[in-house]
Amino acid sequence: MEKHEDDQYCFQDRNSSCRNALLSISIYITLYIFFSLISAVTVFLNILVIISISHFKQLHTPTNLLILSLAVADLLVGLIVIPVTMVAIMEPCWGFGEYFCAFQFYISCLCTSLSLGNLVLISIDRYVAVCDPLLYHSKITTTRMMSCISLTWCCCIIYRAAIMKISVKVQVPSRCLKECFIVEGSVWVNIIDLVFTMVVPCSVIITLYMKIFVVARSQARKVFSKEAVSVSGVQTVQANRSETKAAKTLSIVVFTYLSCWIPFFLFYLVNLDSSSLFFSFLPLVNSLINPIIYAFFYPWFKVTAKHILTLKLRCS
Numbered sequence: 001m002e003k004h005e006d007d008q009y010c011f012q013d014r015n016s017s018c019r020n021a022l023l024s025i026s027i028y029i030t031l032y033i034f035f036s037l038i039s040a041v042t043v044f045l046n047i048l049v050i051i052s053i054s055h056f057k058q059l060h061t062p063t064n065l066l067i068l069s070l071a072v073a074d075l076l077v078g079l080i081v082i083p084v085t086m087v088a089i090m091e092p093c094w095g096f097g098e099y100f101c102a103f104q105f106y107i108s109c110l111c112t113s114l115s116l117g118n119l120v121l122i123s124i125d126r127y128v129a130v131c132d133p134l135l136y137h138s139k140i141t142t143t144r145m146m147s148c149i150s151l152t153w154c155c156c157i158i159y160r161a162a163i164m165k166i167s168v169k170v171q172v173p174s175r176c177l178k179e180c181f182i183v184e185g186s187v188w189v190n191i192i193d194l195v196f197t198m199v200v201p202c203s204v205i206i207t208l209y210m211k212i213f214v215v216a217r218s219q220a221r222k223v224f225s226k227e228a229v230s231v232s233g234v235q236t237v238q239a240n241r242s243e244t245k246a247a248k249t250l251s252i253v254v255f256t257y258l259s260c261w262i263p264f265f266l267f268y269l270v271n272l273d274s275s276s277l278f279f280s281f282l283p284l285v286n287s288l289i290n291p292i293i294y295a296f297f298y299p300w301f302k303v304t305a306k307h308i309l310t311l312k313l314r315c316s
Helices: 025-055 062-090 097-131 133-139 142-167 187-222 231-269 277-297 299-309
Strands: 168-171 181-184
Touching: 025 062, 025 277, 025 299, 062 097, 062 142, 062 277, 097 133, 097 142, 097 187, 097 231, 097 277, 142 187, 187 231, 231 277, 277 299
Parallel strands: none
Antiparallel strands: 168 181
């Protein structure tokens, strides 16, 4: 194969090198600015969530600790995964070596597992809060929640490292001397991995939220019944309504996550072009959407964000 003078290659002196895709300068710059803004806004909003919950002691509740853990996972996506994915999509020539190629694949899968693990914990937390409110504060304590979050992070980190060791290899094919190319191992290992990391957690989440809304609907009917006439009854109903409202807000977070990730996995399973621009970035945009949901539905986030942005962290 002869090289033409106008062609650009990863290695100009080798015929087997990848041919660099040529984009017009305006499109090239526009895409880089667009993806950079997504990364920057994702990092900024999730840092606001992290500072809000970490700094203000009034927000140190079990549910908010789960939101904090989810925000840290989303921060890693905005800080590492989105920029690297942007470069991998925009630049056909991968110039960061095999080790960083493996690392970016690992951290992408890790963030996916962490997000889903946190959403499972959120579903369990809301299930207990709505379906068994009288025993919620005795069952779900801050210490227990911190232990569950730490265990989830440790399990995800170890599990993903094991899967990388067993089933995933990084290759630089001879036809393309600078390309981040991931080769997956045994089909059965990949299927089992998909079941454990996507099918089972999503089934648990959907099942719990279906039960939550059945109970929430039953409680809503009792608001207008004679059972809520006494003062204690009214207080119980008000507490239940508060927990139910939180469950509805967090269900939006769960639904958004599933809406972003399920199409990606469906296209991946049917072997379509899952590396296209839209399906590569759709799951990553979820990390940007989560803090926006908090801003719309959680009054405490609006207040704390205002204190942080105006440098009034000492205010209560």
